[in-house]
Amino acid sequence: MTVLTGDRPTGPLHIGHYFGSLANRLALQDTHEVFVLLADYQVITDRDLPGEIQRNITDVLLDYLAIGLDPAKVTIFQHSALPELNQLLLPFLSLVTVAELGRNPTVKDEIAHSSQAAVSGLMFTYPVHQAADILFCKGTLVPVGKDQLPHIEVTRTIARRFNERYAPVFPVPEAMLSRTPLLGGLDGGKMSKSRGNSIALKASEDETAALIRRAVTDVDRRITFEPETRPGVATLLTIAGLCSGREPRELAEEIGDGGASALKRLTTEAVNEFFRPIRKRRAELTEQDARAVLAEGNERARAVAIRTLEEVRQAMGF
Ligand code: TRP
Numbered sequence: 193m194t195v196l197t198g199d200r201p202t203g204p205l206h207i208g209h210y211f212g213s214l215a216n217r218l219a220l221q222d223t224h225e226v227f228v229l230l231a232d233y234q235v236i237t238d239r240d241l242p243g244e245i246q247r248n249i250t251d252v253l254l255d256y257l258a259i260g261l262d263p264a265k266v267t268i269f270q271h272s273a274l275p276e277l278n279q280l281l282l283p284f285l286s287l288v289t290v291a292e293l294g295r296n297p298t299v300k301d302e303i304a305h306s307s308q309a310a311v312s313g314l315m316f317t318y319p320v321h322q323a324a325d326i327l328f329c330k331g332t333l334v335p336v337g338k339d340q341l342p343h344i345e346v347t348r349t350i351a352r353r354f355n356e357r358y359a360p361v362f363p364v365p366e367a368m369l370s371r372t373p374l375l376g377g378l379d380g381g382k383m384s385k386s387r388g389n390s391i392a393l394k395a396s397e398d399e400t401a402a403l404i405r406r407a408v409t410d411v412d413r414r415i416t417f418e419p420e421t422r423p424g425v426a427t428l429l430t431i432a433g434l435c436s437g438r439e440p441r442e443l444a445e446e447i448g449d450g451g452a453s454a455l456k457r458l459t460t461e462a463v464n465e466f467f468r469p470i471r472k473r474r475a476e477l478t479e480q481d482a483r484a485v486l487a488e489g490n491e492r493a494r495a496v497a498i499r500t501l502e503e504v505r506q507a508m509g510f
Contacts, residue, residue: 195220196331196365198229202243204251206390207463208375208383211434214259216335216370221265227329227493228261230486233271237318238306253482255393258474263485269493270486271325276497280324281317283504287353288320288346298342323347327362328497335368359507361500372434376427378407391431394474397464404428404460409452417444425455432459435466 197217199205205214220226230249235242249270256268271277293299293316303311319342326334326347334344344367351362374382377389384390391403408424417440419426429440432455436443447454 193224193332194227194329195224195333195335195368196227196229196326196329197335198231198325199252200231200234201245201248201252202235203248203385204392204394205255206383206385206392207431207435207467208390209255210259210393211372211375212337212370213335214256214261215372216368217266218260220333220335221262224333226266227331228256228266228268229325230268230270231322231325233321234318237312237314238302238308240308249486250479250482251394253486254474254477254479257477257482257485258393258470260470260473263489266489267492268485268489270490271321273490274328274494274497276494276501277321277324277328279501280328280497280504281321283508284320284323284327284350284354285317287350287357292346292349293317293319296342296346298339301339319343319346320350323350326365327351328500329493330363330500331365332363333368334365335370337374338369341367354504354507358504361503361507375430375434376423378403378427380408380424380427391463393467393470396471397468400463400467401460404456404463407456409455413451414449415444415447415451415455417441425452428455428459432462435459435462 197213199209217226217228230252232242232245232249235245253268257263261268296316296319299315299319303315306315322343323346326344327350334340334347336344344365348364351364354362377383377387378391379387379389381387381389391400395403407428409428410422410424412422415425415429416422417426417429426440429443432438432443433440443458447458
């Protein structure tokens with residue numbers, strides 16, 4: 193089984209990423225062949241410019257290494273180092289219809305939330321490029337969040353149609369959903385780098401304390417775990433629970449009438465304690481370390497991509 197997954201490098205990763213997907217990859221690296229993609233070309237799907245792309249790539253790389261992704265086991269690579277992915281895009285585009293591209297619910301949602309004046313062609317076609325991300329290494333297992341399921345469906349369609357039309361080159365991959373539900377943000381909304389409501393993995397202990405101090409809670413002094421009616425309190429209890437390996441409900445009972453300040457103190461301590469070794473390791477890594485890991489991963493991934501592209505051309509008769 194080959195695992196492929198990835199992130200858009202739009203900023204440093206946060207604790208929601210850690211519990212939602214990174215922890216999962218750590219477990220998989222011991223048992224599977226794992227590819228992790230820095231999807232840099234995908235950054236320009238919902239914005240005009242790649243922004244501080246080099247800075248963001250380095251940040252995400254340092255996060256990966258700090259949490260313990262082992263470059264001896266995992267191949268970390270980036271879109272922009274693999275021109276073969278772009279070459280796979282063209283035949284793959286011939287396998288899907290315009291109607292199918294327009295129907296993708298995740299694309300529709302991104303268009304609705306995009307700040308761009310007009311929708312680019314890339315917005316409709318990047319899921320097909322994402323199919324190349326997964327199929328170039330004959331990925332069979334794709335750990336993702338629920339929002340990515342439509343893209344995995346596109347990938348499965350492309351793999352099946354290619355195999356039927358030409359030759360059986362590709363496995364049909366499966367999505368693997370994380371068991372940890374999406375972490376809420378500190379403002380009661382969804383945790384997201386762009387909304388300023390998240391705790392970065394690399395945040396200092398003081399920054400963490402300040403962020404949690406500002407978190408939205410409510411006026412009820414008695415702490416209870418009720419995600420539907422008390423989302424702010426529930427988010428803090430969930431974070432504290434994940435970091436301390438305990439049940440949110442049990443923590444709530446312990447805090448009892450201690451109110452939001454006791455809850456925030458406990459959450460801050462739990463986060464800082466859990467991430468202390470990761471943050472320490474991150475501070476010891478240099479940008480050169482990170483760049484060297486990426487250069488080597490790019491080389492490994494590219495060799496695989498060249499082989500797959502050759503198979504594709506052969507199967508198609510080019
Ligand atoms: N679209 C994914 C996201 O926004 C990132 C990504 C790109 C990806 N290529 C991938 C994820 C391939 C899984 C497999 O988070």
